[in-house]
Amino acid sequence: MIRKIALAVIAILLCIGLFVFPWMKAVLTVALAKGIVVLGIMLLLRAGQVSLGHGMFVAVSAYAVAFGNEWLGTNEMLLQIPFAVVVSGVVGLVIGLFVARYRYIFFAMLNLAFSMVFFSFLQKSYRLTGGSDGVSVQTPTIAGLSLEAGTYNWVLFFLALALCVGCVLLAFRFFRSAMGQALSALKTNEVRVAYIGISPWRTMVVIYTLSAMLAGLGGSLLAYTTGHVTPELSYWTRSGEYVFIAILGGTTGILGPFMGAMVFEFIRTYASAWLTNAWQLTLGTILLVIILFAQSGIWGLFAPPPPKAKTPEEKRYDVPAAAGD
Amino acid sequence: MDLQLFTLVLLDAVSYAALVFLVAVGLSLIFGVMRVLNVAHGAFYAIGAYTTATFVIWLEGQGASPWLSFPLLLLSAVIVGLVLGPLVEFGLLRRIYEKEEILQLLVTFALFMILEDVQKLVWGVRSYFADTPLQLLGSVEVAGVFYTRYQAMLLPAVAIIVLVGLRFFLRRTLPGKILTVVTEDREMAMALGINAQRVFLLTFTLGTMLAALGGALAAPTSSVSTGIAGEMIVLSFAVAASAGLGQIEGAALTALLIGFGRSLAVYMAPELDAVVPYLIMTAILLFRPQGMFGLPQARRV
Amino acid sequence: MTSPLLQAIDVHIHFDGLIAADGVTLDVFPEEFLAIVGPNGAGKTTFLNICTGYLKPDKGTVIFAGNDISRKTPRERTQLGIARSFQHPQLFIEQDLMTNILLSIGARDGFWNPLRRLDRPAAVDEAHALLNLFQIDQHADAIIHNLPEGVRKLADIALALALKPRLLMMDEPTSGVSATEKTQVMDILINALQEQSVAAVFIEHDMDVVTRYAHRVAVWNQGKIQICDTPDVVMNDADVRANVIGME
Numbered sequence: 001m002i003r004k005i006a007l008a009v010i011a012i013l014l015c016i017g018l019f020v021f022p023w024m025k026a027v028l029t030v031a032l033a034k035g036i037v038v039l040g041i042m043l044l045l046r047a048g049q050v051s052l053g054h055g056m057f058v059a060v061s062a063y064a065v066a067f068g069n070e071w072l073g074t075n076e077m078l079l080q081i082p083f084a085v086v087v088s089g090v091v092g093l094v095i096g097l098f099v100a101r102y103r104y105i106f107f108a109m110l111n112l113a114f115s116m117v118f119f120s121f122l123q124k125s126y127r128l129t130g131g132s133d134g135v136s137v138q139t140p141t142i143a144g145l146s147l148e149a150g151t152y153n154w155v156l157f158f159l160a161l162a163l164c165v166g167c168v169l170l171a172f173r174f175f176r177s178a179m180g181q182a183l184s185a186l187k188t189n190e191v192r193v194a195y196i197g198i199s200p201w202r203t204m205v206v207i208y209t210l211s212a213m214l215a216g217l218g219g220s221l222l223a224y225t226t227g228h229v230t231p232e233l234s235y236w237t238r239s240g241e242y243v244f245i246a247i248l249g250g251t252t253g254i255l256g257p258f259m260g261a262m263v264f265e266f267i268r269t270y271a272s273a274w275l276t277n278a279w280q281l282t283l284g285t286i287l288l289v290i291i292l293f294a295q296s297g298i299w300g301l302f303a304p305p306p307p308k309a310k311t312p313e314e315k316r317y318d319v320p321a322a323a324g325d
Numbered sequence: 326m327d328l329q330l331f332t333l334v335l336l337d338a339v340s341y342a343a344l345v346f347l348v349a350v351g352l353s354l355i356f357g358v359m360r361v362l363n364v365a366h367g368a369f370y371a372i373g374a375y376t377t378a379t380f381v382i383w384l385e386g387q388g389a390s391p392w393l394s395f396p397l398l399l400l401s402a403v404i405v406g407l408v409l410g411p412l413v414e415f416g417l418l419r420r421i422y423e424k425e426e427i428l429q430l431l432v433t434f435a436l437f438m439i440l441e442d443v444q445k446l447v448w449g450v451r452s453y454f455a456d457t458p459l460q461l462l463g464s465v466e467v468a469g470v471f472y473t474r475y476q477a478m479l480l481p482a483v484a485i486i487v488l489v490g491l492r493f494f495l496r497r498t499l500p501g502k503i504l505t506v507v508t509e510d511r512e513m514a515m516a517l518g519i520n521a522q523r524v525f526l527l528t529f530t531l532g533t534m535l536a537a538l539g540g541a542l543a544a545p546t547s548s549v550s551t552g553i554a555g556e557m558i559v560l561s562f563a564v565a566a567s568a569g570l571g572q573i574e575g576a577a578l579t580a581l582l583i584g585f586g587r588s589l590a591v592y593m594a595p596e597l598d599a600v601v602p603y604l605i606m607t608a609i610l611l612f613r614p615q616g617m618f619g620l621p622q623a624r625r626v
Numbered sequence: 627m628t629s630p631l632l633q634a635i636d637v638h639i640h641f642d643g644l645i646a647a648d649g650v651t652l653d654v655f656p657e658e659f660l661a662i663v664g665p666n667g668a669g670k671t672t673f674l675n676i677c678t679g680y681l682k683p684d685k686g687t688v689i690f691a692g693n694d695i696s697r698k699t700p701r702e703r704t705q706l707g708i709a710r711s712f713q714h715p716q717l718f719i720e721q722d723l724m725t726n727i728l729l730s731i732g733a734r735d736g737f738w739n740p741l742r743r744l745d746r747p748a749a750v751d752e753a754h755a756l757l758n759l760f761q762i763d764q765h766a767d768a769i770i771h772n773l774p775e776g777v778r779k780l781a782d783i784a785l786a787l788a789l790k791p792r793l794l795m796m797d798e799p800t801s802g803v804s805a806t807e808k809t810q811v812m813d814i815l816i817n818a819l820q821e822q823s824v825a826a827v828f829i830e831h832d833m834d835v836v837t838r839y840a841h842r843v844a845v846w847n848q849g850k851i852q853i854c855d856t857p858d859v860v861m862n863d864a865d866v867r868a869n870v871i872g873m874e
Contacts, residue, residue, distance in 0.1 A: 045427075050427045050430070098611060102614050104426070105362070105426070105570075106610065106614035106615070108430075109562075109566050109610060109614075110607070110610050110611070110614070112559070112562075113563070113566075113603055113606045113607040113610055114607060116559060116563075116603040116606075117600055117603040117604055117607055120599035120600040120603060121600050123599060124595075124596040124597065124598070124599055124600065125596055126596075235555075236555070236559050237555055240364075240434050243427070243431065243434075244431060244434065244435075247427075247428070247431055277442050277445035277446055277450075278442050278446070279442070280438040280439065280441050280442045281438070281439050281442035281443065281446075283435075283438060284435040284436065284437075284438035284439035284442075285435070285439060287431060287432075287434075287435040287438075288417075288432060288435045288436075288439075291421070291424070291428050291431060291432055291435070292420060292421075295428070
C-alpha cells in the first residue's frame with residue numbers, strides 16, 4: 001500500500017514539476033524516449049539475451065529522421081516517425097537474421113561489433129553523414145502545422161507520452177500472448193521450445209526485429225528532442241547505457257524501463273549540472289548498489305517479485321551450437 | 326605499393342598491434358580464468374597512461390636523468406596493477422561471482438563509469454604530453470623510412486617478451502599451470518582442491534598490470550586525455566574476441582591482423598581506418614563465433 | 627498389415643570409439659506401445675535422440691509416416707507429429723505448470739499471433755483436462771522449480787501429450803515415480819494414449835511395467851536390437867533372461 005502511495009506521490013510531483021520548471025519537459029521527453037528503447041532491450045532480456053549494440057538502431061532511426069526531409073521529401077513528423085521505425089525495423093530484420101543464430105556472449109559480442117562498425121562508418125564519412133559533427137534535425141511540422149518553440153516542446157512531450165502509453169499497452173498484450181510467454185521459455189529451456197514445435201531462431205528474429213523497431217521509435221523521439229544527431233548514438237557506451245537502464249529499472253515489470261530511464265536522465269542531467277565530472281560516478285555507484293542489494297531494480301522496490309525457491313541445478317539439454325532452425 | 330609505403334604500413338601495424346595486444350591479453354586472461362568480461366579493463370589502461378604521464382612530467386621537473394623515465398614507466402604499471410587489481414577483485418568482484426553473467430558485465434561496466442569520472446577528478450580534462458621516453462630513443466631508418474625506435478623496436482619487443490613470458494608462465498610454472506587448469510575446467514580444478522579465490526586474485530592483478538603496462542607504454546606515443554579508456558576497451562575486446570576469449574597466443578595474431586588491416590586502410594582508404602577493426606571482428610565472429618582459435622562449444626546430451 | 631508409423635533403418639552412430647548404434651532397424655506401428663529395454667549406457671537414449679532429431683546418425687535413415695525425416699530438425703519432427711518426454715524432465719522452470727501446458731497448446735495452435743492471449747478459455751480448459759488426466763491439476767499454479775520430481779515427470783509427459791502427437795517417445799516415464807504409484811501412473815498414461823490413438827515408444831527398466839503395458843518389447847544390447855517381439859516371447863528367451871533381465 002505504501003508503495004502505491006509512493007508511486008502516486010512521485011507521479012504527482014512530476015506533473016507539478018512539469019508545469020513549474022520549463023526544463024523538465026526536455027528531460028522527461030528524453031527519459032520517455034529512452035524508456036521505449038529499453039523496452040526493446042527488455043524483450044531480449046526476457047529471452048535471456050543481452051544486446052550490447054542497440055545504439056545502432058537508435059542511430060539508424062535518428063539519422064533517418066535527420067535526413068527525413070531529403071529522403072522522404074517531407075518534413076512532417078507524423079510521417080517521419082513511421083519511416084524511421086520502418087527503416088530501423090528493416091535493418092533489425094537483416095541483422096537479426098544473422099545474430100539470432102547466436103546466444104549469450106556471442107550474441108552480445110556480434111551486436112557490439114555491428115554497432116561499432118556503424119559508429120566508425122558514421123564518424124568517418126564526413127561527406128555523407130557529417131562525420132563526428134553530426135547532422136542537425138530540422139524542426140518538423142506536426143500534422144501539417146508549424147509550431148513555435150514552446151508549443152512544439154509541449155506537443156513533443158505529449159506525443160512521447162502517448163507513444164509510451166501505447167507501447168506499454170501493446171507490451172502488456174504481447175507478454176500475454178504465446179510468443180510473449182515463449183520468451184521466458186526460450187531463456188530457461190531452448191531445446192524444449194524446439195521440442196514443442198516452435199522455432200527458436202524464428203522467434204528470436206521476430207523479437208530482435210521488434211526490439212530494433214522500439215529502439216527506432218525511441219531514437220526518432222531523441223532526434224527531435226535534441227535537435228541534433230551524432231555518431232555517438234551508436235557508440236558502445238550508449239548501448240551499455242540502455243542495458244544499464246534496463247537493470248536499474250528492473251525487468252520484472254513493464255514500467256521498469258521507464259522508471260529506470262527517468263532516474264537515469266534526472267541524475268545525468270542534474271549531476272552534470274552540479275558536479276560536472278561526477279554523473280558517471282553517481283550512476284555507476286547506483287547501479288552497483290542495485291545489483292548488489294536490489295537485483296530487481298527500481299520497479300522491484302515497488303512491486304517485489306515472488307521469491308525464487310532454491311532448487312538444485314536443473315539438468316538441462318544444452319543449446320545446440322548454431323540453430324538455423 | 327612501393328617498399329617505403331609497405332614498410333610504413335608494417336611498422337604502423339606492429340607498433341599498434343603491440344599496444345593493443347598488451348591490453349587484449351590481460352582481458353582475455355581474465356575472461357578465460359574468471360569468466361568475467363572486464364569492461365573496466367580500459368580504465369586500467371588509461372590510469373596506467375595517466376600515472377606514467379604524471380611520473381614522467383614530475384621527472385622532467387626534477388632535472389634528473391631522463392633515462393629514469395623508463396623504469397618509471399614500468400613502475401607505474403606495477404603500482405597501478407598491484408593497487409587497483411586486488412582492490413577491485415577483493416572489494417567488488419568477489420561479491421558477484423555467483424551472479425548471472427549479465428549482472429557481472431554490468432558491474433564491470435559500472436566500475437568503468439566510476440573510474441572514468443575518477444580519472445577526470447584526479448587528472449582533469451586536459452591532455453598530458455610525456456614523450457620523453459620516445460624522444461630519448463631517437464629514430465631508426467628502415468627501408469628508407471624514418472620511424473621512432475620506441476615504436477618500431479621497444480613496443481614490439483615488450484609485446485614479445487610478455488607473450489613469451491606468459492607462455493612460459495602458463496605452461497611451465499606451477500601457478501601458471503593452475504591458472505590453465507582453472508581456465509579449461511573450473512569444476513574439476515576446484516574438485517582437485519585448487520583455491521579459486523587466490524587464483525582469481527592473481528589472475529586479475531596480472532591482467533590489470535598488463536593493461537596498465539599497455540597504457541604506460543602508450544602514454545609517450547600520443548597525448549593522454551579522457552576517452553582513451555573507452556576507445557581502448559572496445560578495440561582490445563575486438564582483438565580478444567576475434568582470437569577467442571581466453572586464447573593468449575591467438576590474441577597476438579589477431580592483434581597483428583587487425584593492426585595490419587587498419588594500417589592498410591590508413592594509407593589506402595582513410596575513411597575506413599576506424600571501421601576495419603570492427604569489420605574484421607564481425608566477419609570472424611559471423612563464421613566462427615568462438616573466435617579464430619577458440620574451441621567450439623561442446624554439446625551435452 | 628498396416629505400414630509402420632516410424633521406421634529406423636540401419637542406423638549407425640558412434641562417439642569417439644563407443645558404438646551406440648550398430649545397424650539398428652526398428653519399426654513402430656500406429657497405436658502400438660513399444661518398450662525398449664536394455665542395460666544402461668547401451669544407447670537407448672541416443673536412439674531416441676536420433677529418432678527425434680537431436681542427433682544425426684553416421685549412417686541410416688529415419689522415416690515417419692512415409693516421409694524421410696533423417697535430415698529434419700527436432701522442431702520439424704515435432705510439427706510432423708512426434709513428441710517426446712525426457713529422462714530428466716525438460717520444462718520451463720520459471721513459469722507455472724499451467725503456462726507450460728498452455729505453451730504446448732499454443733505452439734500447436736496459433737503461435738505467431740501476438741495479439742491472441744495464451745490463456746484463452748478454450749486452451750485453459752484443455753490444459754486443465756489434461757492435467758486432471760494425470761492427476762496433477764492441483765499444481766497448476768505452482769512454478770515448476772517448486773514442484774517435486776514426480777510431478778515434474780508427469781508434467782513433462784503431459785507437455786508432450788498436449789501437442790496431440792501421433793507418436794510419443796518417452797525416456798523412462800516411470801523413473802522417479804515410487805513403486806506403488808507406477809501402476810497408477812502407467813494406467814493413466816496408457817489410457818490417455820489409447821484415447822487419442824497415439825503410438826508410444828518408451829524406454830523402461832521396470833520389467834513389470836513392460837510386461838503389463840507393452841505390445842512389443844525391443845531388447846537393446848551393445849548397439850543392436852537383440853530381439854523384438856511380444857513380452858511373452860521376449861521374457862522367455864533364454865539369452866534375454868541371462869543377459870538382460872538378470873541385470874534388472
